[in-house]
Amino acid sequence: xxxxxxxxxxxxxxxxxxxxxxxxxxxxxxxxxxxxxxxxxxxxxxxxxxxxxxxxxxxxxxxxxxxxxxxxxxxxxxxxxxxxxxxxxxxxxxxxxxxxxxxxxxxxxxxxxxxxxxxxxxxxxxxxxxxxxxxxxxxxxxxxxxxxxxxxxxxxxxxxxxxxxxxxxxxxxxxxxxxxxxxxxxxxxxxxxxxxxxxxxxxxxxxxxxxxxxxxxxxxxxxxxxxxxxxxxxxxxxxxxxxxxxxxxxxxxxxxxxxxxxxxxxxxxxxxxxxxxxxxxxxxxxx
Amino acid sequence: xxxxxxxxxxxxxxxxxxxxxxxxxxxxxxxxxxxxxxxxxxxxxxxxxxxxxxxxxxxxxxxxxxxxxxxxxxxxxxxxxxxxxxxxxxxxxxxxxxxxxxxxxxxxxxxxxxxxxxxxxxxxxxxxxxxxxxxxxxxxxxxxxxxxxxxxxxxxxxxxxxxxxxxxxxxxxxxxxxxxxxxxxxxxxxxxxxxxxxxxxxxxxxxxxxxxxxxxxxxxxxxxxxxxxxxxxxxxxxxxxxxxxxxxxxxxxxxxxxxxxxxxxxxxxxxxxxxxxxxxxxxxxxxxxxxxxxxxxxxxxxxxxxxxxxxxxxxxxxxxxxxx
Numbered sequence: 260x261x262x263x264x265x266x267x268x269x270x271x272x273x274x275x276x277x278x279x280x281x282x283x284x285x286x287x288x289x290x291x292x293x294x295x296x297x298x299x300x301x302x303x304x305x306x307x308x309x310x311x312x313x314x315x316x317x318x319x320x321x322x323x324x325x326x327x328x329x330x331x332x333x334x335x336x337x338x339x340x341x342x343x344x345x346x347x348x349x350x351x352x353x354x355x356x357x358x359x360x361x362x363x364x365x366x367x368x369x370x371x372x373x374x375x376x377x378x379x380x381x382x383x384x385x386x387x388x389x390x391x392x393x394x395x396x397x398x399x400x401x402x403x404x405x406x407x408x409x410x411x412x413x414x415x416x417x418x419x420x421x422x423x424x425x426x427x428x429x430x431x432x433x434x435x436x437x438x439x440x441x442x443x444x445x446x447x448x449x450x451x452x453x454x455x456x457x458x459x460x461x462x463x464x465x466x467x468x469x470x471x472x473x474x475x476x477x478x479x480x481x482x483x484x485x486x487x488x489x490x491x492x493x494x495x496x497x498x499x500x501x502x503x504x505x506x507x508x509x510x511x512x513x514x515x516x517x518x519x520x521x522x523x524x525x526x527x528x529x530x531x532x533x534x535x536x537x538x539x540x541x542x543x544x545x546x
Numbered sequence: 547x548x549x550x551x552x553x554x555x556x557x558x559x560x561x562x563x564x565x566x567x568x569x570x571x572x573x574x575x576x577x578x579x580x581x582x583x584x585x586x587x588x589x590x591x592x593x594x595x596x597x598x599x600x601x602x603x604x605x606x607x608x609x610x611x612x613x614x615x616x617x618x619x620x621x622x623x624x625x626x627x628x629x630x631x632x633x634x635x636x637x638x639x640x641x642x643x644x645x646x647x648x649x650x651x652x653x654x655x656x657x658x659x660x661x662x663x664x665x666x667x668x669x670x671x672x673x674x675x676x677x678x679x680x681x682x683x684x685x686x687x688x689x690x691x692x693x694x695x696x697x698x699x700x701x702x703x704x705x706x707x708x709x710x711x712x713x714x715x716x717x718x719x720x721x722x723x724x725x726x727x728x729x730x731x732x733x734x735x736x737x738x739x740x741x742x743x744x745x746x747x748x749x750x751x752x753x754x755x756x757x758x759x760x761x762x763x764x765x766x767x768x769x770x771x772x773x774x775x776x777x778x779x780x781x782x783x784x785x786x787x788x789x790x791x792x793x794x795x796x797x798x799x800x801x802x803x804x805x806x807x808x809x810x811x812x813x814x815x816x817x818x819x820x821x822x823x824x825x826x827x828x829x830x831x832x833x834x835x836x837x838x839x840x841x842x843x844x845x846x847x848x849x850x851x852x853x854x855x856x857x858x859x860x861x862x863x864x865x866x867x868x869x870x
Contacts (some may be wrong), residue, residue, distance in 0.1 A: 281655030
């Protein structure tokens with residue numbers, strides 16, 4: 260049988276779901292037992308989903324009108340907003356306008372950091388960490404296809420990233436709605452931004468971080484190296500935050516749909532490249 | 547249903563070769579291993595033992611040659627093959643953050659142990675390797691010997707037909723090592739399993755292996771039963787007993803005349819008080835007069851001079867030119 264035919268036949272074989280599930284359970288199980296992995300996973304979402312919005316709302320309630328009036332940049336951004344959004348915000352008090360603009364729109368891209376970080380941390384532990392601890396060899400000798408091993412590792416990082424991103428966004432929505440109610444007088448988070456952000460762009464961002472970390476993990480020997488180098492993927496998110504703050508772009512459904520589509524395409528390319536590098540032969544030779 | 551025909555050997559290798567970066571790690575290996583046979587792979591570090599195991603278990607692909615393992619092609623049917631092999635790698639390769647039971651649960655799933663018998667199989671191997679009381683402790687808290695036992699337990703979890711054991715007794719205390727040898731012997735003799743052991747412990751290989759393969763720089767330098775190899779390599783030895791006070795002079799005199807001294811044989815009798823026993827390697831009965839003359843000429847009081855059974859160490863010394 261030729262190698263090509265053998266590869267084609269193996270690719271069509273069903274997934275080993277039990278093995279994939281076991282790998283996911285194992286990787287998640289060790290994450291919660293490893294402080295170096297767990298601490299960033301707990302602290303960063305807590306800051307972004309809880310501390311930051313509460314701090315901003317308190318600041319707006321205490322000195323909101325003064326801050327808002329002095330922020331010329333905010334006014335410039337306000338002028339650049341789409342007509343419908345500007346009309347919606349125009350009728351608000353300065354403090355309510357600031358809270359709505361900041362928490363509803365301006366820092367929305369910042370929330371993409373959470374799924375990105377979760378995926379990168381878990382992936383660094385699952386791929387580079389496995390090499391570092393010397394636990395990879397037994398996995399490579401197990402009766403698993405490379406595809407199933409790769410998929411198990413991938414899902415172990417991607418599923419918690421998506422779950423924390425979606426649940427965190429829901430928590431964020433609840434907190435800001437309750438905390439800002441006295442200022443704004445009701446729910447104010449724009450669903451057109453936050454729903455695609457949490458359900459369409461966030462999972463794609465997580466997968467992009469994951470793909471990058473897998474590629475990096477193949478070339479480094481430790482969890483820390485993989486995690487630190489993987490941090491570069493946060494740069495586009497920071498750029499998006501800056502672009503919004505500068506009034507260059509304003510997130511809306513159309514832009515988020517487009518950003519998500521581009522990211523999913525990028526994910527597909529990254530994962531194909533990462534999987535090609537995930538060869539039993541190469542990993543064994545590196546042991 | 548098994549894939550292999552009843553008469554087909556468990557392992558058949560022809561001209562197997564592997565290079566790393568252009569440097570040959572394994573050169574033209576030919577080997578057949580019958581079902582139920584124990585074969586020991588001996589050799590220095592880097593001689594090609596681990597590469598051989600990795601090739602035969604289908605995790606590395608060869609640059610040359612062919613193999614059938616349990617009737618399967620390791621490189622196109624690797625997944626099916628590995629479901630029927632068990633491996634204890636040189637490093638235990640266990641996650642230190644998980645308990646022993648959690649480590650075993652993972653591999654029970656990966657090796658397809660039926661869900662309904664998973665718990666009982668895990669209990670059985672934990673019991674077999676004396677780890678029941680520490681089964682729910684994190685592996686990171688284990689001693690080296692306990693980790694080694696757990697790695698062996700994982701290897702046996704799915705009751706494979708072929709065992710690859712890479713330095714299985716490393717880190718084990720003498721009692722545990724003896725139990726391990728008993729377990730390995732039972733695998734082959736009692737259960738008909740095939741065992742390929744990579745080891746540096748020549749005594750272990752001598753006691754366990756039906757046949758021994760010595761690898762040197764990636765090439766098969768010797769293959770046969772320990773007895774055959776002893777005959778082939780003329781690897782008999784002479785045991786010499788001299789007064790303890792003259793032992794250093796005796797060693798020096800023998801070395802000056804080109805004799806190579808070896809370590810003690812496995813299980814040999816205790817040395818009488820104030821006496822030293824020297825082992826002259828690669829020296830049969832015909833060299834006994836020469837050894838006696840060298841010692842007497844050097845003024846050594848010769849207490850005893852006897853031919854001894856050849857050991858694997860002698861073979862190993864002969865294969866490696868006296869410098870293991």
